[in-house]
Structure formats: structure tokens, C-alpha cells
Amino acid sequence: MRAHRSWAEPWKIKMVEPIRMTTPEERNAAIAEAGYNTFLLRADDVYIDLLTDSGTSAMSDRQWAALMIGDEAYAGASSFYRLVDAVRDVYGYQELVPTHQGRGAEHILSQILIEPGDVVPGNMYFTTTRFHQEHAGGRFVDVIVDEAHDPYSLHPFKGNVDLDKLAAVVDTYGAERIPYVSVETNVNMAGGQPVSLANLRDVYDFCSSRGILVMLDATRALENAHFIKERERGYESWTIAEILHEITRWSDGATVSSKKDNLVNIGGFLALRDPELARRARELLVAFEGLHTYGGMSGRDMEALAAGIREMVATDDHVRARIGQVAYLGDALLKMGVPIVQPVGGHGVFIDAAAVLDHLDQDVFPAQALTAEIYREGGVRGMERGIVSAGRDPVSGDHRRPRLELVRLAIPRRVYTQSHMDVVAESVAAVAERRHEIGGLRMTYEPESLRFFQARFEPLAS
Numbered sequence: 001m002r003a004h005r006s007w008a009e010p011w012k013i014k015m016v017e018p019i020r021m022t023t024p025e026e027r028n029a030a031i032a033e034a035g036y037n038t039f040l041l042r043a044d045d046v047y048i049d050l051l052t053d054s055g056t057s058a059m060s061d062r063q064w065a066a067l068m069i070g071d072e073a074y075a076g077a078s079s080f081y082r083l084v085d086a087v088r089d090v091y092g093y094q095e096l097v098p099t100h101q102g103r104g105a106e107h108i109l110s111q112i113l114i115e116p117g118d119v120v121p122g123n124m125y126f127t128t129t130r131f132h133q134e135h136a137g138g139r140f141v142d143v144i145v146d147e148a149h150d151p152y153s154l155h156p157f158k159g160n161v162d163l164d165k166l167a168a169v170v171d172t173y174g175a176e177r178i179p180y181v182s183v184e185t186n187v188n189m190a191g192g193q194p195v196s197l198a199n200l201r202d203v204y205d206f207c208s209s210r211g212i213l214v215m216l217d218a219t220r221a222l223e224n225a226h227f228i229k230e231r232e233r234g235y236e237s238w239t240i241a242e243i244l245h246e247i248t249r250w251s252d253g254a255t256v257s258s259k260k261d262n263l264v265n266i267g268g269f270l271a272l273r274d275p276e277l278a279r280r281a282r283e284l285l286v287a288f289e290g291l292h293t294y295g296g297m298s299g300r301d302m303e304a305l306a307a308g309i310r311e312m313v314a315t316d317d318h319v320r321a322r323i324g325q326v327a328y329l330g331d332a333l334l335k336m337g338v339p340i341v342q343p344v345g346g347h348g349v350f351i352d353a354a355a356v357l358d359h360l361d362q363d364v365f366p367a368q369a370l371t372a373e374i375y376r377e378g379g380v381r382g383m384e385r386g387i388v389s390a391g392r393d394p395v396s397g398d399h400r401r402p403r404l405e406l407v408r409l410a411i412p413r414r415v416y417t418q419s420h421m422d423v424v425a426e427s428v429a430a431v432a433e434r435r436h437e438i439g440g441l442r443m444t445y446e447p448e449s450l451r452f453f454q455a456r457f458e459p460l461a462s
């Protein structure tokens with residue numbers, strides 16, 4: 001029998017940033033001061049930071065070098081044209097509307113396409129995406145497959161759109177009330193779960209025959225491409241670059257937060273096929289983001305982004321190593337008996353807080369409480385993805401009650417080592433072991449929108 005052969009990341013480390021372990025007393029004080037919300041912690045008080053994979057990647061030496069050739073001309077910078085070329089080559093969209101980050105692109109797209117009273121079907125909500133759809137007067141309707149709401153379903157494409165649900169929405173509201181269908185790749189709130197190419201093609205065929213646009217949230221399309229290569233028959237021998245092109249082919253445009261797949265710390269874009277839609281987007285862009293040749297980015301940001309876009313597809317090993325590290329953490333947690341969303345997704349491991357803290361009602365915010373406890377245990381920072389993130393229904397004012405009540409441990413790209421992942425798994429397992437000692441929380445401050453970012457809590461008296 002051939003011995004198992006390990007594989008490793010296709011890079012080595014050239015520069016390091018020291019991190020500091022705190023004492024339990026320091027962490028108790030820090031989390032209380034942060035109102036039991038890990039978004040309100042100071043980064044200096046965090047040992048291993050898995051709050052988000054957004055804007056937290058390590059850039060390569062090539063990207064740092066690219067910063068130096070950033071063209072800071074107000075209009076028509078050469079860096080912008082290099083970015084246009086990179087997006088055309090890698091994503092296949094001709095029209096580029098640069099923005100400061102993903103939500104800037106979501107804002108512009110929602111404003112140009114949504115009229116008050118419109119309905120936007122999508123494969124599970126994302127916080128900022130739905131906010132901008134509602135802000136423009138629209139209403140989001142979830143059309144993801146049922147398996148996405150089941151943390152233990154092993155469906156290989158839990159991000160897929162359920163075409164029957166989509167057809168029912170079109171029947172109920174009429175195609176004229178649906179400006180576009182919003183399809184997210186590697187669905188964040190479902191645990192980083194992919195959409196299949198067959199499903200993307202079916203959705204596009206369904207929509208285009210009814211005059212409905214398909215807009216991707218292609219923020220994590222690269223990671224989605226990896227899962228297609230691994231799981232969808234017929235694509236095993238395709239390169240990641242080829243699969244990415246095939247993903248975007250079945251769409252009319254995309255919003256992208258470049259802080260994820262694209263390996264930069266800030267940036268984003270709206271990409272479109274229709275020049276007339278792009279013209280309308282640029283009209284708004286100059287008011288909200290910046291001139292149409294920089295959006296919200298500096299020349300050096302655009303230069304590093306263009307380099308990052310090309311780098312992410314230069315070798316298939318990059319995304320394989322990235323997702324391999326996420327799978328490593330997921331496997332470690334499973335071996336330690338911690339319930340997590342399966343299959344493990346692309347950008348992080350999602351702990352089933354409802355199962356770990358099954359003695360707590362959803363009204364006392366189990367995922368928020370577990371997130372705070374994981375920080376207290378080992379200085380590991382994750383994020384709540386449950387009832388707090390879901391917010392309130394704008395009409396009834398009641399909490400939305402998502403079926404998934406999760407703690408997300410999102411892994412920055414090219415930042416932490418396998419030993420860091422071991423420490424994370426051990427910390428989480430230690431918390432899970434003493435789960436019956438963990439109580440719920442009460443919300444003491446609730447922002448009106450996107451409350452999870454700044455809400456404050458206190459422990460309920462036990």
C-alpha cells in the first residue's frame with residue numbers, strides 16, 4: 001500500500017506579525033467591556049482572530065510590490081485599466097464599476113434595479129445584501145434548497161437555488177416585479193456552501209426566458225469553483241480558472257467584495273455585461289463612491305487587487321490549500337465531538353450553537369453566548385451567525401428566527417498555521433465540555449439595522 005503523502009501551502013513566510021496571548025482575567029474584562037459582542041473587542045486583546053475572512057488575508061510579495069506602481073491620478077489612472085483587464089480576463093465581465101468594498105457594489109446595484117414593492121429572490125440572505133435590497137424598497141425572498149437550513153445534511157451543493165420555490169415566487173408576484181434573482185456563490189450564511197454549475201445554468205435559463213436578470217454575489221466564486229471541481233461530475237479535469245469563467249457565464253453581472261477571494265484588505269466591484277446598466281451605475285457611483293475610474297479605491301488598492309485577482313487563479317494549489325486548512329479545522333472539531341455544519345464549507349467552520357447549548361432558548365442568543373465563551377476560553381475570536389445577525393422583520397418588528405444558530409470561525413487566507421488551528425480546536429472543545437455552565441444573554445443595546453455589528457449584551461442572572 002502506498003504511504004499517505006501530505007501536501008502543503010504553495011508559499012513560504014517572509015514576514016511575521018507578533019500576536020499576544022492574554023490572561024483569563026484580561027479576557028473576562030475585555031469581553032464584558034465589549035458588551036459580549038466580539039465585534040467590539042480590541043484586536044490587541046485577541047490571540048487568534050477568526051472574526052472574519054474579510055480583508056484579513058496576507059498579501060503576497062508581488063501584491064506589495066504592485067502597491068508601489070499604484071497610479072494615483074484622480075481620473076483615468078493606469079491602475080484602473082489594469083484592474084479592468086484583470087476582471088475581464090478572470091471573471092469575463094466587460095463592464096467594471098469599482099467600489100470601496102462589497103456593500104458599495106450592493107448599494108449601487110440595488111439602487112439602479114429595485115423599485116419600491118419589488119421582490120428579490122435569493123439563495124439565503126446575506127446581511128448587507130438584504131439591507132441594500134430593503135433600503136431600495138425591495139423585499140428579499142429566500143429560495144435556497146431546504147438542505148441549506150439543515151446543518152447535518154451532506155448535500156454536496158447546499159447553496160443551490162430551489163427552482164420550484166423560485167417558480168412559485170414568480171407565479172405569486174409576476175416576473176415584472178422581480179428585477180433580478182440574487183445568486184450567491186459559496187453561500188456565507190449557510191456555512192460557505194457551494195452552488196453547482198448545473199443549478200446556475202438552470203436558474204439562468206429559467207430567468208432569461210422570463211426577462212429576469214441573474215446577478216451573482218461572486219465574492220467567494222473562487223472557493224465555489226474548487227467545490228465544483230471536487231464534487232460535480234464532468235469538471236474534474238477543468239482548471240479552477242476555467243470553472244470560474246463557467247460560473248460567471250450564467251449571469252448578467254456580479255457584485256464582489258474583493259476582501260475575500262481577491263486577496264486584498266480593501267476593495268470591491270460591480271461587474272456587468274450590459275453597457276447601459278453600467279452607465280446608470282456609474283452615474284450613481286460618482287455621488288456615492290468616487291469617480292468611475294476609482295470608485296472608493298486608491299490607485300495602489302486597485303493595483304494590489306488586479307494582482308490578487310490574477311494570483312488567486314494562477315495555480316489551483318492556492319485555493320486547494322486555503323480550503324484544505326478550513327477542512328483541517330473542521331475535521332479536528334469533529335474528532336473532538338463538536339457539532340459543526342457539514343460538509344465543512346469554504347471560508348470557515350460553523351459550530352452548531354443550538355446543539356452545543358441545547359438548554360438555551362433562541363431568545364437568549366445561544367450563538368452570541370457561545371462566541372463570547374470561546375473568546376474567554378482561549379482568546380479565539382469568532383462571530384455570531386444566528387438570531388442576532390438575522391435582525392428583525394421590517395413589517396412585524398419581530399426577531400427573525402433563522403433555523404441555523406451558528407458560531408462562525410472564519411479563516412483568513414495565508415495568515416495562520418496548522419498549529420493555530422490545533423489551538424482553536426482545543427479551545428472550542430474545552431468550552432463544549434463545560435457547556436452546561438454557559439448561560440444566555442440579554443440585549444442591552446440594539447441598533448436599528450445590521451444590529452450584530454454593534455449590539456451590546458449582558459449575562460442573564462443564573
Ligand SMILES: Cc1ncc(COP(=O)(O)O)c(C=O)c1O
Nearest residue numbers: 054101102103126128188219257
Ligand atoms: C457573501 C458576501 N457578500 C457581501 C459581503 C459584503 O462585502 P463587504 O464587507 O466588502 O462590504 C460579504 C462580506 O462579508 C459577503 O460575505
